[in-house]
Amino acid sequence: MDSRRISERITRMAWIDKAAIPLQSFVRKTYEAMGPTGKKVEDAMHGKFLGHPLHPALVHLPIGAWLLAGLLDPWGGSMAARAGADLAIAIGVIAAVPAALTGATDYYPYGDASIRRLGGLHALLNYAAVALFLFSWISRAADARDLARLLSYVGLMGVMVSGYLGGLLAYEKRIGTNHSPIPEDETAPEEWTTVARLTDIPEGIAYRANAGDVALVLVRRGETVDALANACSHQGGPLCEGRVVDGCIECPWHQTRFSLATGKVVDSPSVYAQPKYPVRIENGEVQVAASMPEVPLEVETPNGRASMR
Ligand code: FES
Structure with a gap:
């Protein structure tokens, strides 16, 4: 699969801007409205205190939890498997909140159309997946288990596609990587x-x-x-x-x-x-x-x- 062609195709999807631009604007205005506290929160959300982007570190928990639920759900005849799957879905939904907030914080400064649309589609798929897992959680509480399983498997597919787009953002667009030259770069002069x-x-x-x-x-x-x-x-x-x-x-x-x-x-x-x-x-x-x-x-x-x- 040619990832470059996929990202070019997504870049041509102008309809994504209808959601992406308001999302970026909302995040920007929210931080601005919070004043100096907003700046501190934003720094933390980016991962300044870690010296590393925070978002990629946080996404593992919801993805791992939902995958675990997907593995346990086929064994729904067992009480323990059912309880484990339900708990994993709930943990995933709760853990998705900081993952989404850090992702939106990393995303909002970008005006470049290709990053805005790729990141916008990544975000939309994730929000849709979180909504599906939330309804799956509610359905489990109502003991509508067939519907709950269907919702979580569709959500899992959305997360997989979204994860691929996240990979394009990181590895092709180099979002979150360090773009400065390496200090020990051999092309920098050793002598004064x-x-x-x-x-x-x-x-x-x-x-x-x-x-x-x-x-x-x-x-x-x-x-x-x-x-x-x-x-x-x-x-x-x-x-x-x-x-x-x-x-x-x-x-x-x-x-x-x-x-x-x-x-x-x-x-x-x-x-x-x-x-x-x-x-x-x-x-x-x-x-x-x-x-x-x-x-x-x-x-x-x-x-x-x-x-x-
Ligand atoms: S702050 Fe984004 S390129 Fe410098």
């Missing part, structure tokens, strides 16, 4: 390399430069220059086109903020720290190397000595 003159870099404005094959964003604050990888770890957005705000560089695509001092994520949606490179200033030249020297050095700047960062 001049990337700009200090006077060429405007104060507090992102400036693009190259160190070997690695694109950098430089930010000058007085006599200090910070160098981060230019390709945003979220989806590869150009940080050199972003704003410098509150000691951070803000990505222009989905507004992740990275600390200039450490490269760490300050505001999601990215959950991966941005590679940060050591910088020194020699005779007015800004020099960058691939890795931090073991012993911090001090260098001369026009205003005296300064330590390298």
Whole structure:
């Protein structure tokens, strides 16, 4: 099966936007309405505290529970199997709530049509499956077991198809993967390399430069220059086109903020720290190397000595 053709076909399904755009807008407005608390909740939902997306870690519980119910249901003559299947359905429905919330949080920033439609169909199938499992749970309580089993098997098929689409999002569209260059990338120079003159870099404005094959964003604050990888770890957005705000560089695509001092994520949606490179200033030249020297050095700047960062 050619997965690329499947995702191209889904990208042409404009009808998905009728549900996808309102869903994205609803999630965005909900977080905005919650103010600073909303930002903290959103960071947690993305998985900032883990340094890893939270959604893929949470989906295993409902899927596993519903699969277990699917295995137990054919043995419905046994009281224990019936009770186990019913419990698994209930656990799956409850566990689907945080899985859906984290998924919607990861999904809402994307404006790109192919990701919006693929992710939208993934979400719609999941919501439909959760509804089917919920009705299956209710039917079990009413002892309508044939209907309950039918609903849960149809729900399971929906989850399987949706899981495939989730795989396309992760492996083909690279949603949730780290898009920044690897700090130890062999194309980054091991030796100190001049990337700009200090006077060429405007104060507090992102400036693009190259160190070997690695694109950098430089930010000058007085006599200090910070160098981060230019390709945003979220989806590869150009940080050199972003704003410098509150000691951070803000990505222009989905507004992740990275600390200039450490490269760490300050505001999601990215959950991966941005590679940060050591910088020194020699005779007015800004020099960058691939890795931090073991012993911090001090260098001369026009205003005296300064330590390298
Ligand atoms: S590419 Fe999405 S926040 Fe940078």
